[in-house]
Amino acid sequence: MAFPSRYDAESIELKWQKFWTDNKSFDCEIDTTRPKYYVLEMFPYPSGNIHMGHVRNYSIGDVVARFRRMQGYNVMHPIGWDAFGLPAENAAIKHNVQPASWTYSNIDDMRDQLKRLGYSYDWRREVATCHPKYYRWEQEFFLKWIEKGLIYRKKAPQNWCEACHTVLANEQVIDGCCWRCDSLVEQKELTQWFLKITAYADELLEDLKTLEGAWPDRVLAMQNNWIGKSIGAEVAFPLDGALVNEGTTDNADDEIRVFTTRPDTLFGVTFMTLAPEHPLVETLIKGKENEAESRAFIERIRNMDRMARQSDTLEKEGVFTGAYCLNPFTGDQIPIWLGNFVLAEYGTGAVMAVPAHDQRDFDFAKKYGMKLKAVISADGHDLDVNTLEAAYTDAGIMINSGEFSGQSNEEGKAKIIASLESKGKGKQTVNWRLRDWNISRQRYWGAPIPVVYCDKCGMVPVKKEDLPVLLPTHVQPQEDGRSSLADCEEFVKTSCPTCGGEARRETDTMDTFVESSWYFARYTDARNEDAPFSKEALSYWLPVDQYIGGVEHAILHLLYARFFMKVLRDLDYIPADISEPFANLLTQGMVLKDGVKMSKSKGNVVDPTDMIATYGADTVRLFCLFAAPPERDFDWSDSGIEGSARFLQRVWRLYQELRPVIVSGAACFSSAQHAETDKAKALRFREHSTVKKVGEDVGNRYQFNTAIAAIMELVNEIYIVKEELMQTENGKIILSSAIATVITLLTPITPHICEEFWHDLGNAGTIGEQAWPVWSEDALQKDVLTIVIQINGKLRGKIEVSSKATKEEIEKEALAESNIAKHLEGLTLRKVIVIPGKLVNIVAN
């Protein structure tokens, strides 16, 4: 049968996609006789259209999955939909549809688009997080959290638009105003549900060490900083004039507790700064001379939106409360100020100010004319604070610090803490930057929180057997963006699980990060109706061996998912020996166009569907992998993809030409045939070194661009030698093996065209099940090596030597080379360095 001269990507791709589906080529089951490999890409939000970032992400994952299958692993490669979230509500308002139908129809569209790319997913494991059979399990988790005291309610300030009467997400606040109606956004205290992630801060931090080398360093560094462990001391400063309870370390309203990482500077405190939200503020300012001024300040700061307050352009400001506290060591009177830069949520909401040794305090003191006191200097001599131009923040010897003077400040730290503890004025504490996770959202399109409120019984969890609490799907979102759940009487009205009386459902839904914190575990047992997953499935499949996704999720998603593993382990959902979800992480860069992120508003979006229609899925996949290494951003290039298309055409023509000499059957791949001529030897060398390189690049280094470049070089080499090798029988065998190797190595990257070749050769099954080729050491042996000769590190010549030549022989030959001899004229030979197999460097002057 003739082989078509034209490469028609579309018909080939559709044919093999159907074949794979019909043959269940990528379905996987637990098989304890084989090693497993779980490849996962971050699941998409079903916006309706895949973009190039998706194509890049999923193409990387598919190469890994297909490569591991060929290596003999039992591979699980699932996909699903992160289907709850704000965009569905916005689209629903804009197009007057229901979020549920909008979401499900987007899923249908995007599923088709992904299938057109030929990814090797086990579609039976597909999940959509907005489906009750998915979210009911996190409602069950929620009940467990209540039971175990892992979740609590607390008031917290939220962005609030009074005109729309709704809470706004940070991204809905534009320059401090509501994105919809443009009115000023205020901060409103609302009761929220908090999950105690801080209870796991230590473990989350410690376990980062187990991920070293397997996760990118920068992600580990970011998580480390985000958790932000700092060791210091909590110190109580009694209020001046208040009744002081000696010996108590409990929180009391007659003292101000501060957290400091620098207890060694305690003797240098000259003022105190409190957050305007600090609980003691009201008592402190009441009846004082500048009460009005203080109140105005507090009011102003409180009404600033959170983004503005935390911006870097914010000028440090403060106001004196009129109150004083006392230094627990010296008894000095310390004025208490309010500062706009002190955060109520961090530490204790109060800062002891040491202007001589902290730059921020220094600036503040200079601005408001406060005094400085030096308590550390480099040499132990006193510092003249009047000549200081900046705070002295280095280590040194303590001065003006009573009994502690004269020692290093590092020693002083420990001794001051010990002294505080013995006096009951403070203690060593660990402070975390990490805060508890607010998982409640005042939104409609999310998983309902399974709780009801009863006038008699108060807050009552829904009974486990009554789950799921179904989110009504026929609801139309409000024009103003307000959650329509609260207005849906048939949802809200219910009966109390405890007393049976009238009760109202919680109308907050869960943060969508909750869904994405455990979906990878659900995939292992996606159709389980009795549990979120079985321990058997988790034990076999977890952890994810390779996780791939955008670096923008380096902190939140990855931290929450890690946290979930640990919580669910402690709740006995997950085997005790699993506590980290992702064994290896690859963070991929963005796809740019003309140096900027693709976006509709910039009009620079390249639609993958158009590209597939023009070039075919294999070409699009190939180019996404070839254009740049995965972790780097890459700039889409319309002419660049032409090159990838050209390469596949070139392979097609090569196959067509060599088809008559290709030995059919599995034996042709990576043949260990003996090569007779120099050209045959060279091709065999190239073939085997390519197998070696591609295996390393795909399997270890995740550098698909260089893997593809190596395959291109092999193809180029075949083009050069094919005429000559066609002349002999041995040559034909070597050629056959080389082209077969090209096809095999390309299989994970461009699976459709390779499947076409494979079947054209009369093979059955799928090429994706064939063994990954193995290179043989003998093919990589060279009889003659090219040795580079340098003089003083500069390239001056090359020689060919036998691979068996000794150092002495190489040195002799190098010195005898004509160009070298010429360059050495008139110079004195100092030293000759011979690196066998590589180079000779002659040192002369």
Next chain:
RNA sequence: GCGAGAGUGGCGGAAUUGGUAAACGCACUGGACUUAGGAUCCAGCGGAGUAUUCCUUAAGAGUUCGAGUCUCUUCUCUCGUACCA
């Protein structure tokens, strides 16, 4: 400010352990084939020079027989983060 990373031809990038800088591809130039070419093939392609050759990895210094790679200084850019007490 702090933390992390990067800087290599006209462009994307390669150089994996300190050992031939610019692999592979794009763009471009010349040629072949051709009624035609936006197909294909051949050749060229960092800079200077006819050439032997010299210079070249942001800039400068250092270590080394040898530095794109290691150290220091400076500059630029990207990402993360935000007054963390």
